[in-house]
Amino acid sequence: MEGSADERLEFGKMGYGCKHYRRRCQIRAPCCNEIYPCRHCHNEATSMLSNPFDRHELVRYDVKQVVCSVCDTEQPVARVCTNCGVSMGEYFCDICKFYDDDTTKEQFHCNDCGICRIGGRDKFFHCKKCGSCYSNGLRDNHLCVENSMRHHCPICYEFLFDSLKETTVMKCGHTMHCECYNEMMKRDKYCCPICSKSVIDMSKTLEIINKGNKATGMPADYRLKNVWILGNGKNNTFEVFYHIIGQKCSHCKSYNTRIVAPPVLPQ
Ligand SMILES: [Zn+2]
Ligand SMILES: [Zn+2]
Ligand SMILES: [Zn+2]
Ligand SMILES: [Zn+2]
Ligand SMILES: [Zn+2]
Ligand SMILES: [Zn+2]
Numbered sequence: 001m002e003g004s005a006d007e008r009l010e011f012g013k014m015g016y017g018c019k020h021y022r023r024r025c026q027i028r029a030p031c032c033n034e035i036y037p038c039r040h041c042h043n044e045a046t047s048m049l050s051n052p053f054d055r056h057e058l059v060r061y062d063v064k065q066v067v068c069s070v071c072d073t074e075q076p077v078a079r080v081c082t083n084c085g086v087s088m089g090e091y092f093c094d095i096c097k098f099y100d101d102d103t104t105k106e107q108f109h110c111n112d113c114g115i116c117r118i119g120g121r122d123k124f125f126h127c128k129k130c131g132s133c134y135s136n137g138l139r140d141n142h143l144c145v146e147n148s149m150r151h152h153c154p155i156c157y158e159f160l161f162d163s164l165k166e167t168t169v170m171k172c173g174h175t176m177h178c179e180c181y182n183e184m185m186k187r188d189k190y191c192c193p194i195c196s197k198s199v200i201d202m203s204k205t206l207e208i209i210n211k212g213n214k215a216t217g218m219p220a221d222y223r224l225k226n227v228w229i230l231g232n233g234k235n236n237t238f239e240v241f242y243h244i245i246g247q248k249c250s251h252c253k254s255y256n257t258r259i260v261a262p263p264v265l266p267q
Protein backbone atom coordinates (compact mmCIF):
# COMPACT_ATOMS: atom_id res chain seq x y z
CA MET A 1 0.00 0.00 0.00
CA GLU A 2 1.25 3.42 -0.95
CA GLY A 3 2.18 5.52 2.07
CA SER A 4 2.02 2.69 4.58
CA ALA A 5 5.82 2.31 4.72
CA ASP A 6 6.05 6.00 5.61
CA GLU A 7 3.41 5.58 8.27
CA ARG A 8 5.38 2.66 9.61
CA LEU A 9 8.51 4.82 9.85
CA GLU A 10 6.59 7.31 12.00
CA PHE A 11 5.14 4.68 14.32
CA GLY A 12 5.84 5.33 18.01
CA LYS A 13 7.67 8.59 17.33
CA MET A 14 8.35 10.51 20.58
CA GLY A 15 6.78 7.63 22.49
CA TYR A 16 9.96 5.95 23.69
CA GLY A 17 13.23 6.96 25.27
CA CYS A 18 14.79 8.03 28.51
CA LYS A 19 15.09 11.28 30.43
CA HIS A 20 17.83 12.35 28.01
CA TYR A 21 16.39 11.57 24.57
CA ARG A 22 13.23 10.54 22.76
CA ARG A 23 14.25 7.58 20.60
CA ARG A 24 12.95 4.20 19.53
CA CYS A 25 15.94 2.05 20.35
CA GLN A 26 18.32 1.16 23.12
CA ILE A 27 22.04 0.67 22.63
CA ARG A 28 24.24 -2.27 23.49
CA ALA A 29 27.25 -0.80 25.25
CA PRO A 30 30.38 -2.04 23.45
CA CYS A 31 32.41 -1.70 26.65
CA CYS A 32 30.41 -3.84 29.07
CA ASN A 33 27.94 -5.55 26.72
CA GLU A 34 24.92 -4.27 28.65
CA ILE A 35 21.84 -2.63 27.13
CA TYR A 36 21.07 1.00 28.02
CA PRO A 37 18.59 3.60 26.69
CA CYS A 38 21.46 5.98 25.88
CA ARG A 39 25.09 6.86 26.46
CA HIS A 40 24.28 9.11 29.42
CA CYS A 41 22.13 6.44 31.06
CA HIS A 42 25.13 4.11 30.72
CA ASN A 43 27.56 6.66 32.13
CA GLU A 44 25.29 7.52 35.03
CA ALA A 45 24.86 3.85 35.91
CA THR A 46 28.53 2.90 35.57
CA SER A 47 29.72 5.93 37.54
CA MET A 48 27.74 4.61 40.52
CA LEU A 49 29.43 1.19 40.53
CA SER A 50 30.95 0.39 43.91
CA ASN A 51 34.25 -0.83 42.52
CA PRO A 52 36.06 2.25 41.13
CA PHE A 53 37.82 0.03 38.56
CA ASP A 54 34.47 -0.89 37.02
CA ARG A 55 33.53 2.75 36.42
CA HIS A 56 33.92 3.80 32.81
CA GLU A 57 32.42 5.90 30.03
CA LEU A 58 30.91 4.70 26.78
CA VAL A 59 32.60 5.72 23.54
CA ARG A 60 29.76 6.78 21.22
CA TYR A 61 31.55 5.84 18.00
CA ASP A 62 32.05 2.24 19.16
CA VAL A 63 28.36 1.33 19.42
CA LYS A 64 27.65 -1.52 16.97
CA GLN A 65 24.27 -2.94 18.01
CA VAL A 66 20.94 -1.41 18.97
CA VAL A 67 17.67 -2.93 20.19
CA CYS A 68 14.46 -1.65 18.61
CA SER A 69 12.11 -0.42 21.35
CA VAL A 70 9.03 -1.22 19.28
CA CYS A 71 9.74 -4.89 18.44
CA ASP A 72 12.70 -5.70 20.73
CA THR A 73 14.93 -6.89 17.90
CA GLU A 74 18.67 -6.49 18.34
CA GLN A 75 20.44 -5.47 15.13
CA PRO A 76 23.37 -3.49 13.73
CA VAL A 77 23.21 0.31 14.00
CA ALA A 78 20.93 1.85 11.33
CA ARG A 79 18.08 4.30 11.20
CA VAL A 80 15.28 1.90 10.26
CA CYS A 81 14.52 -1.30 12.15
CA THR A 82 15.13 -4.29 9.87
CA ASN A 83 12.37 -6.25 11.56
CA CYS A 84 9.43 -3.89 12.08
CA GLY A 85 10.32 -1.01 9.76
CA VAL A 86 10.05 1.88 12.23
CA SER A 87 12.54 4.67 12.21
CA MET A 88 14.44 4.27 15.46
CA GLY A 89 15.26 7.97 15.46
CA GLU A 90 13.84 10.82 13.40
CA TYR A 91 17.35 12.27 13.58
CA PHE A 92 20.05 9.65 13.11
CA CYS A 93 23.80 10.09 12.89
CA ASP A 94 25.70 7.10 11.57
CA ILE A 95 29.01 8.48 12.85
CA CYS A 96 27.97 9.25 16.44
CA LYS A 97 25.48 6.32 16.48
CA PHE A 98 23.09 8.93 17.76
CA TYR A 99 19.28 8.80 17.64
CA ASP A 100 16.80 11.49 18.63
CA ASP A 101 13.10 11.79 17.77
CA ASP A 102 12.92 15.38 18.97
CA THR A 103 14.11 17.22 15.89
CA THR A 104 13.02 20.62 17.26
CA LYS A 105 16.56 20.71 18.66
CA GLU A 106 17.78 20.96 15.04
CA GLN A 107 20.60 18.47 15.39
CA PHE A 108 23.42 18.42 12.88
CA HIS A 109 26.70 16.60 12.60
CA CYS A 110 29.78 18.73 12.13
CA ASN A 111 32.50 16.76 10.37
CA ASP A 112 35.20 19.07 11.67
CA CYS A 113 34.00 18.84 15.26
CA GLY A 114 33.35 15.12 14.82
CA ILE A 115 30.22 15.28 16.96
CA CYS A 116 26.55 16.14 16.60
CA ARG A 117 25.50 19.59 17.73
CA ILE A 118 22.14 21.30 18.06
CA GLY A 119 20.72 24.65 17.00
CA GLY A 120 20.58 24.27 13.20
CA ARG A 121 23.42 23.79 10.75
CA ASP A 122 22.54 27.02 8.94
CA LYS A 123 23.01 29.04 12.14
CA PHE A 124 26.59 27.95 12.77
CA PHE A 125 29.87 27.75 10.95
CA HIS A 126 32.94 25.79 11.87
CA CYS A 127 35.93 27.98 12.66
CA LYS A 128 38.91 25.81 11.76
CA LYS A 129 41.31 27.91 13.79
CA CYS A 130 39.24 28.00 16.97
CA GLY A 131 38.37 24.33 16.41
CA SER A 132 34.64 24.48 17.03
CA CYS A 133 31.26 25.58 15.66
CA TYR A 134 30.51 29.23 16.28
CA SER A 135 27.34 31.23 15.75
CA ASN A 136 27.10 32.91 12.34
CA GLY A 137 27.11 36.25 14.15
CA LEU A 138 30.76 35.59 14.95
CA ARG A 139 31.81 34.93 11.35
CA ASP A 140 34.60 37.40 10.48
CA ASN A 141 33.65 38.99 13.76
CA HIS A 142 35.82 37.37 16.38
CA LEU A 143 39.46 37.06 17.22
CA CYS A 144 40.62 33.53 16.43
CA VAL A 145 42.59 31.74 19.08
CA GLU A 146 44.18 28.47 18.02
CA ASN A 147 42.02 25.64 19.42
CA SER A 148 40.22 28.08 21.65
CA MET A 149 37.43 25.61 22.38
CA ARG A 150 39.76 22.67 22.95
CA HIS A 151 40.60 24.05 26.34
CA HIS A 152 39.27 24.03 29.84
CA CYS A 153 37.10 26.83 31.11
CA PRO A 154 39.45 29.19 33.01
CA ILE A 155 36.93 29.44 35.85
CA CYS A 156 35.63 25.92 36.49
CA TYR A 157 38.21 23.90 34.48
CA GLU A 158 35.63 21.82 32.63
CA PHE A 159 36.64 20.95 29.03
CA LEU A 160 34.72 23.35 26.79
CA PHE A 161 34.54 21.58 23.43
CA ASP A 162 31.83 19.08 24.33
CA SER A 163 30.61 20.74 27.47
CA LEU A 164 26.85 20.54 27.95
CA LYS A 165 26.81 24.15 29.11
CA GLU A 166 26.70 27.14 26.82
CA THR A 167 29.94 28.82 25.98
CA THR A 168 30.71 32.41 25.16
CA VAL A 169 33.53 33.95 23.17
CA MET A 170 35.16 37.03 24.67
CA LYS A 171 36.49 40.00 22.75
CA CYS A 172 40.03 38.60 23.06
CA GLY A 173 38.91 35.33 21.43
CA HIS A 174 39.22 33.24 24.58
CA THR A 175 36.23 31.17 25.58
CA MET A 176 34.51 30.18 28.78
CA HIS A 177 31.10 29.02 29.99
CA CYS A 178 28.40 31.68 29.84
CA GLU A 179 27.57 30.68 33.39
CA CYS A 180 31.13 31.25 34.58
CA TYR A 181 31.35 34.48 32.59
CA ASN A 182 28.17 35.67 34.26
CA GLU A 183 29.51 34.79 37.67
CA MET A 184 32.67 36.75 36.90
CA MET A 185 30.61 39.80 35.86
CA LYS A 186 28.64 39.61 39.08
CA ARG A 187 31.91 39.88 40.97
CA ASP A 188 32.81 42.99 38.97
CA LYS A 189 35.66 41.32 37.12
CA TYR A 190 35.60 42.58 33.56
CA CYS A 191 38.79 41.10 32.19
CA CYS A 192 39.64 37.76 30.63
CA PRO A 193 41.17 35.42 33.24
CA ILE A 194 43.57 34.10 30.58
CA CYS A 195 44.97 37.25 28.99
CA SER A 196 43.57 40.03 31.22
CA LYS A 197 42.13 41.96 28.27
CA SER A 198 38.76 43.56 28.93
CA VAL A 199 35.83 41.40 27.85
CA ILE A 200 32.98 42.00 25.41
CA ASP A 201 30.41 44.49 26.64
CA MET A 202 27.17 43.02 27.84
CA SER A 203 24.95 44.86 25.36
CA LYS A 204 26.65 43.04 22.48
CA THR A 205 26.21 39.71 24.19
CA LEU A 206 22.53 40.36 24.80
CA GLU A 207 22.14 41.41 21.20
CA ILE A 208 23.44 38.01 20.09
CA ILE A 209 21.08 36.19 22.43
CA ASN A 210 18.07 38.26 21.45
CA LYS A 211 18.66 37.26 17.85
CA GLY A 212 18.28 33.72 19.08
CA ASN A 213 21.89 32.86 18.39
CA LYS A 214 24.09 31.06 20.79
CA ALA A 215 27.75 31.98 20.69
CA THR A 216 28.86 28.41 20.11
CA GLY A 217 27.17 25.25 18.91
CA MET A 218 25.97 23.14 21.77
CA PRO A 219 26.61 19.39 21.59
CA ALA A 220 23.52 17.33 20.84
CA ASP A 221 24.11 15.94 24.31
CA TYR A 222 22.70 19.16 25.62
CA ARG A 223 19.77 18.68 27.92
CA LEU A 224 17.22 21.46 28.08
CA LYS A 225 16.57 22.32 31.64
CA ASN A 226 13.57 24.24 32.86
CA VAL A 227 13.85 26.67 35.74
CA TRP A 228 11.43 28.98 37.44
CA ILE A 229 12.10 32.67 37.30
CA LEU A 230 10.71 35.67 39.10
CA GLY A 231 10.02 38.45 36.64
CA ASN A 232 11.38 41.94 37.18
CA GLY A 233 9.05 43.79 39.57
CA LYS A 234 6.37 41.18 39.25
CA ASN A 235 5.21 38.72 41.79
CA ASN A 236 4.63 35.82 39.49
CA THR A 237 6.86 33.01 38.37
CA PHE A 238 7.22 31.46 34.95
CA GLU A 239 8.83 28.31 33.77
CA VAL A 240 11.36 29.06 31.05
CA PHE A 241 14.16 27.23 29.33
CA TYR A 242 17.25 27.86 31.31
CA HIS A 243 19.44 30.41 29.63
CA ILE A 244 22.81 30.90 31.12
CA ILE A 245 23.39 34.62 30.51
CA GLY A 246 20.13 35.38 32.21
CA GLN A 247 16.55 34.27 32.22
CA LYS A 248 14.50 36.38 29.90
CA CYS A 249 11.17 37.38 31.42
CA SER A 250 8.57 36.45 28.80
CA HIS A 251 6.40 39.37 29.88
CA CYS A 252 8.70 42.39 30.09
CA LYS A 253 11.44 40.90 27.82
CA SER A 254 14.10 41.88 30.29
CA TYR A 255 16.88 39.72 31.62
CA ASN A 256 16.53 41.34 34.98
CA THR A 257 15.13 38.23 36.58
CA ARG A 258 16.26 35.86 39.21
CA ILE A 259 15.88 32.13 39.56
CA VAL A 260 13.53 31.08 42.31
CA ALA A 261 12.33 27.78 43.69
CA PRO A 262 9.52 26.23 41.64
CA PRO A 263 6.05 26.72 43.09
CA VAL A 264 4.69 23.74 44.93
CA LEU A 265 2.05 22.19 42.71
CA PRO A 266 -0.91 20.41 44.26
CA GLN A 267 -0.45 16.64 43.90
ZN1 LIG B 1 30.03 0.11 29.50
ZN1 LIG C 1 19.38 8.31 28.77
ZN1 LIG D 1 11.59 -2.95 15.34
ZN1 LIG E 1 27.10 12.95 14.68
ZN1 LIG F 1 32.18 22.21 14.10
ZN1 LIG G 1 37.92 31.52 15.11
Ligand SMILES: [Zn+2]
Pocket residue numbers: 153154155156157158176177180
Ligand atom coordinates in the same frame (compact mmCIF):
# COMPACT_ATOMS: atom_id res chain seq x y z
ZN1 LIG H 1 33.20 27.16 33.42
Ligand SMILES: [Zn+2]
Pocket residue numbers: 170172173174192193194195196197
Ligand atom coordinates in the same frame (compact mmCIF):
# COMPACT_ATOMS: atom_id res chain seq x y z
ZN1 LIG I 1 41.60 36.44 26.73
